[in-house]
Amino acid sequence: MSTQAREVPAGAPLLAARGLVKSYGRTEALRGAALDLYAGEILAVSGASGSGKSTLLHCLSGIVRPDAGSVSYGREQLDRLPEERLSELRRTDFGVVFQFGQLIPELPVIDNVALPLLLAGVPRAEAHTRADAWLERFGVRGQRELRPGEMSGGQVQRAALARALVTGPRVVFADEPTGALDSLGGEQVMTALAHAARETHTAVVLITHDAQVAAYADREVRLHDGTVQESPVLPQAVAHDH
Numbered sequence: 001m002s003t004q005a006r007e008v009p010a011g012a013p014l015l016a017a018r019g020l021v022k023s024y025g026r027t028e029a030l031r032g033a034a035l036d037l038y039a040g041e042i043l044a045v046s047g048a049s050g051s052g053k054s055t056l057l058h059c060l061s062g063i064v065r066p067d068a069g070s071v072s073y074g075r076e077q078l079d080r081l082p083e084e085r086l087s088e089l090r091r092t093d094f095g096v097v098f099q100f101g102q103l104i105p106e107l108p109v110i111d112n113v114a115l116p117l118l119l120a121g122v123p124r125a126e127a128h129t130r131a132d133a134w135l136e137r138f139g140v141r142g143q144r145e146l147r148p149g150e151m152s153g154g155q156v157q158r159a160a161l162a163r164a165l166v167t168g169p170r171v172v173f174a175d176e177p178t179g180a181l182d183s184l185g186g187e188q189v190m191t192a193l194a195h196a197a198r199e200t201h202t203a204v205v206l207i208t209h210d211a212q213v214a215a216y217a218d219r220e221v222r223l224h225d226g227t228v229q230e231s232p233v234l235p236q237a238v239a240h241d242h
């Protein structure tokens, strides 16, 4: 458990990015992006294709190191942390969900969801009990023995949410989690994610093109050519604390 990062002073953002710059060859994916994420809020990040949304998410979650700028998580600065600490944070504090679930195709869904717990040293029986509880919550416990290829896209995404939340993360990073689903499937996944996030006070960074998906968020920022168009705004819940 990362006690260090979990100590966030009241009213301070959980995650704060400043002046993020990231280039791939001559392509400037991020050009000074800044963002605040508060504990427990759902933040939508929208913007045109190629505006830098995925790159921003990768920098915020410590998957990619920015060329310049900083990402603070609680008392730690992700862009300066050694790789081992970043890996630990990704196991304990962060969950990720991608467009196509990215579950391991060879493993039954129960083992996919239990895996982050097993990697964190949780005994197998307990890991399976906790994984089952999350599968139940997302309405896919009946599919626990199936492999991802035997499930519908919506079922895979709900299992991917279970895997992202099973460790009790502080932040879930979701990159177009409904992008491959029809509108009903997308609604079910978003409703499940929003309920679970609110109940567990988990913050969510939600990348989406879709206004209906963004409507599940507390707040929305837009990326344009690698910069965040709306300056960080205090969410109502935090503003009331002052």
Ligand SMILES: Nc1ncnc2c1ncn2[C@@H]1O[C@H](COP(=O)(O)OP(=O)(O)OP(=O)(O)O)[C@@H](O)[C@H]1O
Residues within 6 Å of the ligand: 024, 027, 028, 029, 047, 048, 049, 050, 051, 052, 053, 054, 055, 056
């Ligand atoms: N690994 C990479 N190698 C080379 N170029 C990259 C890489 N990742 C991103 N880019 C480029 O950086 C720019 C921003 O890409 P990014 O994926 O962050 O945008 P996006 O807003 O998420 O796009 P989309 O909505 O299409 O997924 C694009 O021009 C893209 O081609």
